[in-house]
Amino acid sequence: MLRWLTAGESHGPELIAVLEGLPAGVPVSLDEIRADLARRKLGYGRGSRMRFEQDELNISGGVVQGVSIGGPLAIRIGNTEWPKWTEVMSAEKTELSEKSRGRGAPLTRPRPGHADLTGMQKYGFAEARPVLERASARETAARVALGAVARAFLAELGITLVSHTVSIGDVEVPVGASLPRPTDVDALDADPLRCFDAPTSARMVAEVDDAKKTGDTIGGIVEVLAYGLPPGLGSYVHWDRRLDSRLAGALMGIQAIKGVEVGDGFETTRRRGSVAHDELHINEDGRIARDTGRAGGIEGGMTTGQVLRVRAGMKPIATVPHALPTVDTETGEETKAHHQRSDVSAVPAAGVVAEAMVALVLADAVTEKFGGDSVPETRRNLESYVAAIPERLATVIES
Numbered sequence: 001m002l003r004w005l006t007a008g009e010s011h012g013p014e015l016i017a018v019l020e021g022l023p024a025g026v027p028v029s030l031d032e033i034r035a036d037l038a039r040r041k042l043g044y045g046r047g048s049r050m051r052f053e054q055d056e057l058n059i060s061g062g063v064v065q066g067v068s069i070g071g072p073l074a075i076r077i078g079n080t081e082w083p084k085w086t087e088v089m090s091a092e093k094t095e096l097s098e099k100s101r102g103r104g105a106p107l108t109r110p111r112p113g114h115a116d117l118t119g120m121q122k123y124g125f126a127e128a129r130p131v132l133e134r135a136s137a138r139e140t141a142a143r144v145a146l147g148a149v150a151r152a153f154l155a156e157l158g159i160t161l162v163s164h165t166v167s168i169g170d171v172e173v174p175v176g177a178s179l180p181r182p183t184d185v186d187a188l189d190a191d192p193l194r195c196f197d198a199p200t201s202a203r204m205v206a207e208v209d210d211a212k213k214t215g216d217t218i219g220g221i222v223e224v225l226a227y228g229l230p231p232g233l234g235s236y237v238h239w240d241r242r243l244d245s246r247l248a249g250a251l252m253g254i255q256a257i258k259g260v261e262v263g264d265g266f267e268t269t270r271r272r273g274s275v276a277h278d279e280l281h282i283n284e285d286g287r288i289a290r291d292t293g294r295a296g297g298i299e300g301g302m303t304t305g306q307v308l309r310v311r312a313g314m315k316p317i318a319t320v321p322h323a324l325p326t327v328d329t330e331t332g333e334e335t336k337a338h339h340q341r342s343d344v345s346a347v348p349a350a351g352v353v354a355e356a357m358v359a360l361v362l363a364d365a366v367t368e369k370f371g372g373d374s375v376p377e378t379r380r381n382l383e384s385y386v387a388a389i390p391e392r393l394a395t396v397i398e399s
């Protein structure tokens, strides 16, 4: 079993992430984690903070000489915004100096669509600063760092992932467009929206520009694909062991994600049963095979050995520049919501975060099914499981 936790605030000194249960022998490269952190900052429409924030990465436990040693892995990511916030965000009670007073002014105009107002009610705060600091998607940097480690573990077992943007607003990649493979990641990252279809990407750029011009924000849908999964990760025997349930929970746990689809998802509900599923037949090698991937590689809460395909839908950024009406909780009067700066769209970044969450869930499901205290042991267990599937039941693992 893998467990992970994050801590830290958007303008605090750093984010902390801990991953427990990772076998020994996973190659962990700080440069690869840094590369993933950099990918999370990509995307046309992200705000100014992404240009100046350096994700200062450190590993303070669980890795020696570039390899995991089986103990909890501890990651620190310094916030370069911190020097401006040392007084306001100090862990110790601190008198605010003149220069910090503006920055520390109480936020009493909660932003609709954010955790601000309900967070104040729930935790008993008179202003929204302590709410937004932890609710902020800055925290997703910690998850992406953990996801990079989970991905390195999965790669040792021949399991690879990729994510891409499938829609921005109502501009969508055409049905039937080719799906990216993990080897396409550089091309995807070079695209302004991390979209695999060049003509659609150009239209997406125009869509973001249009939102920005009108002081607005825009959402969209991302898709994560995983290749090389053996059949049987997850289970049908209980709701919380279903892999689709675990993936949905992990993806819905990303800030601003409002919907998740597995495979053709909601589209499947509009089809008749005769054309909604993935039929079985015998391929030229005499193996059981499916020609379609409508179920997204999951049946009965378990991987089928096909490509895993899940989507997450992100709402438009809630800090709308054309500030939304709200109520000042200090004066009781109607006013406009607090706004400083924000992303116009963070959909491409959400794709990178979604990829990290899927990697963590898959790594957890792999450790659950195959166990092992070291990568060779996990690999041996996986290979002997696959080899033990009787020939008349064997299917193709799509990698």
Ligand SMILES: Cc1cc2nc3c(=O)[nH]c(=O)nc-3n(C[C@H](O)[C@H](O)[C@H](O)COP(=O)(O)O)c2cc1C
Binding pocket: 047, 113, 114, 115, 135, 136, 137, 140, 254, 255, 256, 257, 317, 318, 319, 320, 341, 342, 343, 346, 349, 350, 353
């Ligand atoms: C990568 C990423 C970047 C985000 N950037 C912003 C931002 O700049 N401004 C903003 O208002 N919301 C941003 N959000 C979304 C908020 O964090 C989110 O809307 C807020 O937590 C409330 O959404 P919820 O109701 O789903 O929790 C971002 C989300 C993600 C995943």
Ligand SMILES: C=C(O[C@@H]1CC(C(=O)O)=C[C@@H](OP(=O)(O)O)[C@H]1O)C(=O)O
Binding pocket: 010, 047, 049, 050, 053, 135, 136, 137, 138, 139, 140, 141, 255, 341, 342, 343
């Ligand atoms: C800092 C990050 O995203 C932030 C997420 C975020 C929010 O409300 O979620 C609001 C913005 O923060 P700020 O108000 O400080 O500009 C984004 O920049 C990040 O992704 O690293």
